[in-house]
Amino acid sequence: MRTSIHRSRRLGALAAVAALTTGLLTGCANDSGGKSDTSDGGGKGKTTITLGLFGTMGFKEAGLYTDYEKLHPDVTIKENVIEKNENYYPALVNHLTTNSGLQDVQAVEVGNIAEVVQTQAAKLEDLSKVTGVDKSNWLGWKWQQATTKDGQTVGLGTDIGPMAICYRKDLFKAAGLPADRDQVSKLWAGDWSKLVATGEQYKKKAPSGTTFMDSPGGLLNAILSSQSQKFYDSSGKVIYKTNPAVKNAFDLTAKAAKDGLVQSQPQFQPGWDQLISNSKFASVACPPWMLGYIKGKSKADSAGQWDVAQAPQAGNWGGTFLTVPKSGKHVTEAEKFVTWLTAPAQQAKLFAVQGSFPSAPSAYTLSQVTGAKNEMTGDAPIGTIFAQAAKSIPLQPIGPKDQIIQQGLTDNGVILVTKGKSAADAWDTATKTIDNNLEK
Amino acid sequence: MATRHDTAAPPVGEGGAAPAHSGAVSGADARRRARLSRRWQRDIRWSPYAFVSPFFLLFLAFGLFPLIYTGWASLHTVELTAPTDMQWAGLHNYTRIFDDDFFWNAAKNTLTIGIISTVPQLAMAMGLAHILNYKLRASTFFRVVMLAPYATSIAAASLVFVLLFGRDYGVINWALHFVGGGHIDWQNDKWPSQIAVSSIVVWRWTGYNALIYLAAMQAVPQDLYESAALDGANRWQQFFHVTLPQLRPTILFTCVVSTIGASQLFGEPLMFDANKGASGGAEHQFQTLGLYLYEQGWVNQHLGRASAIAWTMFLILIVIGIVNYVISRRLRESG
Secondary structure (H helix, E strand, O other): OHHHHHHHHHHHHHHHHHHHHHHHHHHHHHOOOOOOOOOOOHHHHOEEEEEEEEOOOOOOOOOHHHHHHHHOOOEEEEEEEEOOHHHHHHHHHHHHHHOOOOOOEEEEEHHHHHHHHHHHHHHEOOHHHOOOOOHHHOOHHHHHHOEOOOOOEOEEEEEEEEOEEEEEHHHHHHOOOOOOHHHHHHHOOOOHHHHHHHHHHHHHOOOOOOEEEOOHHHHHHHHHHOOOOOOEOOOOOEOOOOOHHHHHHHHHHHHHHHOOOEOOOOOOOHHHHHHHHOOOEEEEEEOHHHHHHHHHHOOHHHOOOEEEEEOOOOOEEEEEEEEOEOOOOOHHHHHHHHHHHOOHHHHHHHHHHHOOEEOOHHHHHOHHHHOOOEOOOEOOOHHHHHHHHHHOOOOOOOOOOHHHHHHHHHHHHHHHHOOOOOHHHHHHHHHHHHHHHHOO | OOOOHHHOOOOOOOOOOHHHHHHHHHHHHHHHHHHHHHHHHHHHHHHHHHHHHHHHHHHHHHHHHHHHHHHHHOOEEOEOOOOOOOEEOOOHHHHHHHOOHHHHHHHHHHHHHHHHHHHHHHHHHHHHHHHHOOOOOOHHHHHHHHHHHHHOOHHHHHHHHHHHOOOOOOHHHHHHHHOOOOOOOOOOOHHHHHHHHHHHHHHHHHHHHHHHHHHHHHOOOHHHHHHHHHOOOOHHHHHHHHHHHHOHHHHHHHHHHHHHHHHOOOHHHHHHOOOOHHHOOOOOOOOOHHHHHHHHHHHOOEHHHHHHHHHHHHHHHHHHHHHHHHHHHHHHHHO
16 A cells, blocks of 8 residues: 555656646747647647737637637647737747747737848748738838848738827816817817817816826827937938927927927826726827727726727828748748738728727728717717727838937936926937937 | 586585695685775776866856856857857957947946845845744744745745736836825835845845844854843843844854845846846836846847957956955954
């Protein structure tokens, strides 16, 4: 008896050790702690395509994986999600430079796509050559963003972020402004300084404690993304300091901040979330996904209070690309899958469920887009409104360090004006920071 | 049961089985013994090296190699996006540090945050240790509680502190409001932000140091206190004239460890402003050297620059170490 107890104990220990070890090994091999991989013809001859994603991209939630698995019974789809892009992206760069640990499909955020195109194109498949990929499906600028100078397209666009201005009807009314979306759009049509002027008007009769817009960073970002040139010119030279469009955007935002037209909290921080839930600002520059964010942070009584007006000039905020690394395990399968996943019909479905706006213009006429409604905006036909914005987004050259420059202008620049610094001082601090960060 | 022929008693010689063999057997035995002894000696000689080797192999792989590689990278212009593509830059990455306002700003912040976190931390630790050294009920409980902040992860702790130090909805400003205190912007003003970061450090390490002091205090011979008491010294005099001098080596040790910890301060300021992350506030008001290094390397992806900063920090630490050593020797000689 004793020996058998001993043996069973030892067996138990062995099993535990074995389980732990395999757990560790597969954990390492899979890199983001997914379940162990049954690919490579193991099991029933199924191919497992893995996706590396960040944040909530919603493919799974929209049921697109199950759709594809039904169409292709020999394929299983698995995603590995890292919550924040600022954690996801450095890891992706490390994996690409060492050619290891990569998933079959890797998502890249629009803020990083220029750097990926310029530095990592050799490690990625040229997706323009894949059968079924039709360049004309995508908005021209979206396609261009993931294409190298010699014509290699490393990523297929999933969604974009056409920007409009979302505003609170009740607060606008209370401040004596029109609440109808067409009239509101007319207030500032074509000119960002008219938007700021509307803010001055709002301030005169504003409900106490509220401001016209949410944050200096949001306003600056909106103005900048609607310019034909931002931080880089088309040859790839950094021009942010000499580009009058950037300086004008900065000064206009600084003026709005100085006059108290914006709140002083940086976006997406706990303090800013509090502002949403307490209804402390009347408008916000807003791509479709922002409505989802607002919904998540609002109290129940603000449902239906929002509406969407056109921005003075349309710009783009956000959007993602899917790339296929050459060192992936199932390159051809992954290419086929990505082609299907980014086709107009699938993009429309993703919008209907998840609010990620299609980067395929032919999807804009599909009923899933034209009939889209949102709880925060009531009956507003958001699909049509955002589609209109999407069509007038300028083809703006994006550069590898766009994010660093933008972050400098926002977090080390205009935010300082709300703390009482002069616009000129804030510009100095921002440019000094940015230049130091750009220097190799 | 011996069924095989050779296992049966061998018919050797005239006198019987066993003794005739003895010569041959002892020869083999001696050889075997010699072999064993040689093996044993080899064992004695080399095994310790085998036993310590895991550490040194790991150190080579994860300590020495990165150190040398970083040194090599610091002499090049190299980006994280293409770490194999190095361009020789000589000492450029080092010489530019002299004109780098951000580096010196970070160095200054590291120093000031280091001082306003280390000094109160060690003073409070000493006080707490002194109290714990009295006879207390449930003293183990209090000692464990002391160590609890140290066991908490920085990330979790910092998140709580961020909420406490919030400008508009923070608990501390709310409390200050009742005593007529101003509306302090804990994140964006220089000194408040540095004090806030220091408070996280103080909270985390005070108990740890207190336990070290407590251990040292309990090693102080009781008769010293008795004779001091006979001489008419009160509690405070005993503390200053018996406890403190006896604790001098321990205090030096905690000073050195805290200094090293302070000069590498990273997690607390990083978490304190999740939005700006590595830039340490809108005006870099609480960016430490560790944070600056991280910003250059991982946010801006300038591997060469970051390596040079790392090595400069290393050299600064060595200088601090030497200063510490000199001071401690002086103190020991005078003591």
